[in-house]
Amino acid sequence: xxxxxxxxxxxNREALLATASRLFRERGIDGVGxxxxxxxxxxxxxxxxxxxxSKGDLATEAFSxxxxxxxxxxxGKSARREHSVLGYLDYLLSPQRCDEPGVxxxxxxxxxxxxxxxxxxxxxxxxxxxxxxxxxxxxxxxAIPEAERHxxxxxxxxxxxxxxAAARAVAKSDPSLSDEISKAVHAVLVKASKGH
Amino acid sequence: xxxxxxxxxxxNREALLATASRLFRERGIDGVGxxxxxxxxxxxxxxxxxxxxSKGDLATEAFSxxxxxxxxxxxGKSARREHSVLGYLDYLLSPQRCDEPGVxxxxxxxxxxxxxxxxxxxxxxxxxxxxxxxxxxxxxxxAIPEAERHxxxxxxxxxxxxxxAAARAVAKSDPSLSDEISKAVHAVLVKASKGH
Numbered sequence: 001x002x003x004x005x006x007x008x009x010x011x012n013r014e015a016l017l018a019t020a021s022r023l024f025r026e027r028g029i030d031g032v033g034x035x036x037x038x039x040x041x042x043x044x045x046x047x048x049x050x051x052x053x054s055k056g057d058l059a060t061e062a063f064s065x066x067x068x069x070x071x072x073x074x075x076g077k078s079a080r081r082e083h084s085v086l087g088y089l090d091y092l093l094s095p096q097r098c099d100e101p102g103v104x105x106x107x108x109x110x111x112x113x114x115x116x117x118x119x120x121x122x123x124x125x126x127x128x129x130x131x132x133x134x135x136x137x138x139x140x141x142x143a144i145p146e147a148e149r150h151x152x153x154x155x156x157x158x159x160x161x162x163x164x165a166a167a168r169a170v171a172k173s174d175p176s177l178s179d180e181i182s183k184a185v186h187a188v189l190v191k192a193s194k195g196h
Numbered sequence: 197x198x199x200x201x202x203x204x205x206x207x208n209r210e211a212l213l214a215t216a217s218r219l220f221r222e223r224g225i226d227g228v229g230x231x232x233x234x235x236x237x238x239x240x241x242x243x244x245x246x247x248x249x250s251k252g253d254l255a256t257e258a259f260s261x262x263x264x265x266x267x268x269x270x271x272g273k274s275a276r277r278e279h280s281v282l283g284y285l286d287y288l289l290s291p292q293r294c295d296e297p298g299v300x301x302x303x304x305x306x307x308x309x310x311x312x313x314x315x316x317x318x319x320x321x322x323x324x325x326x327x328x329x330x331x332x333x334x335x336x337x338x339a340i341p342e343a344e345r346h347x348x349x350x351x352x353x354x355x356x357x358x359x360x361a362a363a364r365a366v367a368k369s370d371p372s373l374s375d376e377i378s379k380a381v382h383a384v385l386v387k388a389s390k391g392h
Contacts, residue, residue, distance in 0.1 A: 162358025
């Protein structure tokens with residue numbers, strides 16, 4: 001019986017993390033409460049606190065899980081896309097991703113919120129940021145000096161985060177501007193990635 | 197007496213907008229309630245609803261007022277800085293601004309949140325974004341073809357928004373990465389702004 005209980009407990013934990021991760025991206029960490037997360041995951045409020053000490057803990061773990069899934073989708077073995085600056089930017093700045101904050105990168109979905117929360121979620125963001133920058137650094141032209149490649153990679157990630165946040169921010173009032181922002185940033189980053 | 201009352205009413209409205217604008221930037225639109233805004237402005241909850249129909253209305257007006265102040269600080273006549281890409285980026289990506297979300301540009305402070313709110317605040321963001329991009333477009337090298345200048349200007353604004361959000365997000369856990377992000381984006385944008 002202990003085995004079955006543990007399995008159920010793991011499933012509950014996974015359900016809570018997946019629900020929290022989606023809702024935090026869609027509505028913000030401060031925009032959704034733990035009671036609602038538990039309810040949407042089909043569990044009780046008490047069950048949630050059996051797994052996570054606080055909302056902050058849940059947010060940090062959900063953010064970390066979202067980053068891991070996003071990493072897998074972005075650069076994992078199963079990702080059937082060209083591993084190049086262009087291939088990555090086509091994926092990250094697509095209109096489809098703009099429409100789906102709940103399943104896209106949690107750094108992009110929650111960029112301006114993380115600074116208001118704790119040190120643990122900040123550390124997850126730092127890890128995610130460096131990881132994504134490394135992915136770009138690895139596909140940038142070798143001919144570019146290393147220090148410049150590093151700066152370029154960080155700038156590409158920052159610009160992608162800002163572009164997606166801005167594209168989403170203006171989408172309700174000006175869909176064509178939203179589109180224009182993603183396309184402009186895509187074009188300029190592709191050009192800048194050539195490093196000359 | 198009507199005159200005095202109107203003056204007092206205008207002052208109350210200004211106090212509510214200034215307080216809301218600062219608190220929304222510091223803690224997010226969903227991170228602060230109207231009761232607290234009224235209290236910090238030294239007014240009652242009821243007084244707030246005499247001026248604004250809803251929290252959404254207050255958020256939109258506070259965002260708009262914050263944008264106007266930020267615009268004045270950034271490119272107004274009183275701004276004692278060089279009107280150039282470098283002058284603008286020195287100002288926008290300074291470490292001091294990173295530490296002071298409550299007084300910095302509301303687009304940067306709330307980037308990832310605006311998409312979750314209404315059409316009116318989205319329209320304010322669109323206006324603010326285009327206005328800031330125009331400021332950059334005006335100081336970019338005339339030798340760059342117009343369409344490219346336009347794309348570059350939008351990319352600079354998106355990258356600055358993303359860089360500042362990321363720099364703030366990692367600051368609690370990794371201050372040196374925070375600094376590195378601002379500096380890298382600054383260097384890359386200055387180079388990219390030369391358009392070749």
